[in-house]
Amino acid sequence: DGGITQSPKYLFRKEGQNVTLSCEQNLNHDAMYWYRQDPGQGLRLIYYSQIVNDFQKGDIAEGYSVSREKKESFPLTVTSAQKNPTAFYLCASTLSGGGVAKNIQYFGAGTRLSVL
Amino acid sequence: GQQVMQIPQYQHVQEGEDFTTYCNSSTTLSNIQWYKQRPGGHPVFLIQLVKSGEVKKQKRLTFQFGEAKKNSSLHITATQTTDVGTYFCAGLAGGGNKLTFGTGTQLKVEL
Numbered sequence: 001d002g003g004i005t006q007s008p009k010y011l012f013r014k015e016g017q018n019v020t021l022s023c024e025q026n027l028n029h030d031a032m033y034w035y036r037q038d039p040g041q042g043l044r045l046i047y048y049s050q051i052v053n054d055f056q057k058g059d060i061a062e063g064y065s066v067s068r069e070k071k072e073s074f075p076l077t078v079t080s081a082q083k084n085p086t087a088f089y090l091c092a093s094t095l096s097g098g099g100v101a102k103n104i105q106y107f108g109a110g111t112r113l114s115v116l
Numbered sequence: 117g118q119q120v121m122q123i124p125q126y127q128h129v130q131e132g133e134d135f136t137t138y139c140n141s142s143t144t145l146s147n148i149q150w151y152k153q154r155p156g157g158h159p160v161f162l163i164q165l166v167k168s169g170e171v172k173k174q175k176r177l178t179f180q181f182g183e184a185k186k187n188s189s190l191h192i193t194a195t196q197t198t199d200v201g202t203y204f205c206a207g208l209a210g211g212g213n214k215l216t217f218g219t220g221t222q223l224k225v226e227l
Contacts, residue, residue: 031213040125042204043159043217050213058214059117090158094213103147103208105215107158 003027006091006108012116013078013085021076021111023091030094032074033105036060037088046089049074078113086114118143120207122218130226135192137221139205147208148181148188149215154201195225 004025013019025032031050035043045058049068063082068074074093078085089112092105119142129135139148147166151159163172165181165188172179178191188205205218 035217040222042122042219045214048214103213103215104149104161104164105151105159105206106161110158 004091004093004106004108006089006111008111009109011111011113013113014116016080018077018079019085019113021078021089021091021113023074023076023108024072025074025091025093025106025108026072027093027095027106028071029106030071032068033092033094034058034064034066034074034076035090035092037090037110043090046076088112118207118209118216120205120216120218122203122205122221124221125219126222126224128224128226129195131197132194135195135199135223137190137203137205137223139188139190139207139218141186141207141209141216143186143209145185145207145209148185149206149208150179150188150190151204151206151217152201153204153220157201159204192223195223197225197227199223200225 007022033048034046037043044060046064047058047066049055052071055066055068065077088110090110091108095102122139149164150162153159163179168185169183170181176193180189202220202222204220206215
């Protein structure tokens with residue numbers, strides 16, 4: 001089955017600890033995104049990458065870092081600098097190429113991060 | 117920066133009643149998308165509107181894109197319990213590739 005896989009489903013972070021959330025896709029999509037969702041709120045863009053070895057900050061990048069060494073993978077690290085990391089983290093990807101379909105986002109099942 | 121607001125934030129309806137959520141952008145959009153997120157789940161794409169004044173239907177769901185391409189609406193006729201979830205609009209401005217998601221409308225349907 002093609003899709004986006006996020007792991008782990010649940011993650012707990014201790015004070016001062018960095019944690020990494022995994023996102024893998026086998027859809028052959030060029031662009032990948034990380035969003036943060038807080039309870040009862042919309043999705044806020046953290047980072048996005050349109051191509052391997054390149055990524056851009058979104059609206060709330062502070063306290064987060066990413067890498068894009070492979071087309072299929074876009075891991076997100078929540079650093080100790082992120083003082084309020086408890087949230088639901090969603091990874092998404094979009095179809096490459098032209099046409100209106102290129103903007104449609106396909107989401108993974110998400111990772112729920114909590115602070116111990 | 118671009119902002120996308122949705123109203124209402126919450127809506128409780130009785131099964132069989134209609135439901136509408138409205139989406140308003142601070143800037144003109146090149147297209148608008150709608151997503152549904154079931155409780156505990158992830159957003160799933162419903163539809164994309166591109167043309168000014170466009171109207172699209174999916175069974176009991178009707179989507180509209182405003183003439184000025186700054187607002188949109190989703191109307192559900194005769195809601196069912198399977199419609200429960202949060203509905204998000206998401207707008208794309210200009211030639212960019214960053215979607216700006218609305219704040220969402222959480223729909224609850226009671227029997």
